[in-house]
Amino acid sequence: MSESDTPYRPVERPRRLRRGQLMRDMVADVRVTADHLVMPLFVRHGEGLRKPIASMPGVEQMSPDVAVDVIGEQCARGLRRFILFGVIDASAKDATGSAAVDVDNPVNVTLKRVRDAGHDALMIADLCFCEYTDHGHCGALCDDAALTVDNDATLDMLGEQAMVLADCGADIVAPSGMMDGQVAAIREALDDAGHDHIAIMSYAVKYASSMYGPFRDAGEGTPQFGDRRGYQMDYRRSREWMTELELDLDEGADIVMVKPAATYLDVIRGVRDACDAPVAAYHVSGEFSMIHAAAANGWIDLRAGAVEVTTAIKRAGADVILTYFAPQLIDWL
Ligand code: PBG
Ligand code: ZN
Numbered sequence: 001m002s003e004s005d006t007p008y009r010p011v012e013r014p015r016r017l018r019r020g021q022l023m024r025d026m027v028a029d030v031r032v033t034a035d036h037l038v039m040p041l042f043v044r045h046g047e048g049l050r051k052p053i054a055s056m057p058g059v060e061q062m063s064p065d066v067a068v069d070v071i072g073e074q075c076a077r078g079l080r081r082f083i084l085f086g087v088i089d090a091s092a093k094d095a096t097g098s099a100a101v102d103v104d105n106p107v108n109v110t111l112k113r114v115r116d117a118g119h120d121a122l123m124i125a126d127l128c129f130c131e132y133t134d135h136g137h138c139g140a141l142c143d144d145a146a147l148t149v150d151n152d153a154t155l156d157m158l159g160e161q162a163m164v165l166a167d168c169g170a171d172i173v174a175p176s177g178m179m180d181g182q183v184a185a186i187r188e189a190l191d192d193a194g195h196d197h198i199a200i201m202s203y204a205v206k207y208a209s210s211m212y213g214p215f216r217d218a219g220e221g222t223p224q225f226g227d228r229r230g231y232q233m234d235y236r237r238s239r240e241w242m243t244e245l246e247l248d249l250d251e252g253a254d255i256v257m258v259k260p261a262a263t264y265l266d267v268i269r270g271v272r273d274a275c276d277a278p279v280a281a282y283h284v285s286g287e288f289s290m291i292h293a294a295a296a297n298g299w300i301d302l303r304a305g306a307v308e309v310t311t312a313i314k315r316a317g318a319d320v321i322l323t324y325f326a327p328q329l330i331d332w333l
Contacts (some may be wrong), residue, residue, distance in 0.1 A: 004067055008033070015045070031184070034330050034333075036169065036314065037322075037329060038124060038326065039074060039086050040084075040324060040326075041067055042087050043063070043087065043106040043110045045106050049062060049063035051066075055217050056214045056215075056218055056324060059218060064109040067110045067114075069111045071121050072117060072119050075119050078330060079330050080120060080122060081291065082122070083125070084125050085131060086100075086105055086107040086131050086132070086219075087106065088132055088220070096139070097130075097140075100131075102161050102164075103168060103202055107165070108164060111165065111168040111169040113167075115147065122171050123171050124171065124172040124173070127162055127174055129176040131220065135202040136222050137226075138155030138231060139190060145223070148230055149230065152181075155179060155185035158182050159188065159189030159190075162198075172255070174257070175200065176204075176205055176206065177231065178232050200252065200253050201254065202281070204241075204248035204249075205257070205267060206232055207259070208227065208229045209235065209259075210285030210286065211287055212284055212285060214286055214325075234286055238266075240269060249277060253277065254277065256271060257279070257280040257282070257322075258271055258282070260282065260283070261281035261287065261321070262283060263287070263307050265313065269316045278319045279319050281313050281321055286324070287309070288324040305331050307333060310325065
């Protein structure tokens with residue numbers, strides 16, 4: 001319906017529908033439920049390991065055994081969707097991130113153990129090289145003076161990483177490296193390996209952002225030189241998401257993600273209106289930690305702030321929300 005067709009209905013007393021909780025809950029049309037939430041987990045080698053991340057209150061690096069227990073506990077509470085990030089010891093990193101395709105890396109071990117444990121969890125695996133390369137970039141480097149990331153060499157590596165993740169039990173792979181053509185390369189590799197049922201949640205619209213700071217502590221994947229502006233998007237371009245979205249959909253993305261979320265609500269709305277694929281939004285580490293920092297100072301209420309921001313992301317058009325608040329939101333929503 002165009003705006004001019006909208007029947008004009010003067011409401012002189014909008015406050016009538018704000019009278020009491022029962023009334024407000026009845027007319028509230030945007031709701032976030034546990035089914036919409038994905039909990040990120042950081043896994044690293046070890047046994048019984050729970051290492052708090054200083055810049056992300058309540059978030060920990062865990063060893064695979066602990067992660068499997070946490071996944072079991074959260075499933076019992078109704079939170080059943082998880083995205084795994086690998087944290088790799090510096091000694092196991094190299095220039096091409098070969099640990100990414102090791103079936104015994106922490107992500108793959110966790111996937112196998114979750115499947116062995118029989119938890120009814122939907123497992124998403126982040127698919128990128130920055131946590132595995134010694135230089136911290138999202139792919140292999142070119143042999144040039146600028147040491148830019150070699151797009152096409154990285155595509156082959158991503159395809160291989162996707163196959164290993166699927167073999168180990170991932171339900172969805174989530175490529176986050178912003179290489180051109182990555183979704184097509186991953187789709188082809190998965191299909192060739194008989195994994196045509198594995199979905200791709202692509203980080204289709206991912207901006208180079210200051211909001212990833214705490215994540216880089218958590219994932220220990222900070223670039224050792226330069227930054228990611230040569231492959232992640234420039235937030236000063238307001239229409240470029242259309243190109244990235246179209247490419248990823250053409251290449252076979254099943255779910256498209258916008259990242260960050262809270263300061264990119266306009267982009268989420270644009271993507272939602274431009275396509276019929278499910279849209280995910282990643283409320284990233286910095287966005288999470290800002291709310292915690294303000295709450296720790298007594299400046300805002302943690303619960304109210306977290307619920308409001310998450311609901312705003314949903315209202316903007318996200319179907320799926322990746323958030324570090326997921327375990328708390330189960331109780332708070
Ligand atoms: C790696 C990756 C990053 C995040 C998710 N996957 C960091 C980056 O791109 O630098 C950020 C998530 C967060 O900040 O919570 N490609
Ligand atoms: Zn990366």
